[in-house]
Amino acid sequence: EAEVAQSPRYKITEKSQAVAFWCDPISGHATLYWYRQILGQGPELLVQFQDESVVDDSQLPKDRFSAERLKGVDSTLKIQPAELGDSAMYLCASRGAPSGANVLTFGAGSRLTVL
Amino acid sequence: AQKITQTQPGMFVQEKEAVTLDCTYDTSDQSYGLFWYKQPSSGEMIFLIYQGSYDEQNATEGRYSLNFQKARKSANLVISASQLGDSAMYFCAMREGKVLGSGGGADGLTFGKGTHLIIQP
Numbered sequence: 001e002a003e004v005a006q007s008p009r010y011k012i013t014e015k016s017q018a019v020a021f022w023c024d025p026i027s028g029h030a031t032l033y034w035y036r037q038i039l040g041q042g043p044e045l046l047v048q049f050q051d052e053s054v055v056d057d058s059q060l061p062k063d064r065f066s067a068e069r070l071k072g073v074d075s076t077l078k079i080q081p082a083e084l085g086d087s088a089m090y091l092c093a094s095r096g097a098p099s100g101a102n103v104l105t106f107g108a109g110s111r112l113t114v115l
Numbered sequence: 116a117q118k119i120t121q122t123q124p125g126m127f128v129q130e131k132e133a134v135t136l137d138c139t140y141d142t143s144d145q146s147y148g149l150f151w152y153k154q155p156s157s158g159e160m161i162f163l164i165y166q167g168s169y170d171e172q173n174a175t176e177g178r179y180s181l182n183f184q185k186a187r188k189s190a191n192l193v194i195s196a197s198q199l200g201d202s203a204m205y206f207c208a209m210r211e212g213k214v215l216g217s218g219g220g221a222d223g224l225t226f227g228k229g230t231h232l233i234i235q236p
Contacts, residue, residue: 035223040228041229042119042226042227042229043206043226045223048221048223089158091158102148102222103150103162104160106159106160109159
């Protein structure tokens, strides 16, 4: 069964360090999302890509977060410098051509701990 | 105001009993979609069921059904014959303002805070 790949699964870093997360969506999925999920809360959208273009990054803290999807396939989310409040699960999701329910398929996530 | 409200932070249910997880939503759009996802302790979000705002019948997927009451803006998840493996976090989510199938614009899901369901033997 096709899946969304994410790495690393776990990352521990010290504050002020840089950290990066990688996502490879399901093959052929043009739309890719990055979500942040703080412990005990629901996921919150950070950024949405359509192919290589950013569709929505209104909730992305642009002073320290950046995201790219250069070739419209895999994507990288970067945090620099990391802060204690960035400790969370970072979830990537993808969706194929819009039809029916337009279901988002999520990866297993990358859990970040900032010390 | 919150767009998705899940009022049950946690629930304990006996195995084999049916369980209803509450979800209310807030939108002024006529076209929207409602989703339920399950998140086990491993962290992955697993899609369970979907209801479109124009769907006349309540959605069903195996043991999952969605009790959609449009006038009350509620979309409760019903799990029949609960199993130990159903223990997880459950999230209700909404997509607003898109004609389903159009695509191309901002259409990320808005999630509630979730309900932690524990099935007891």
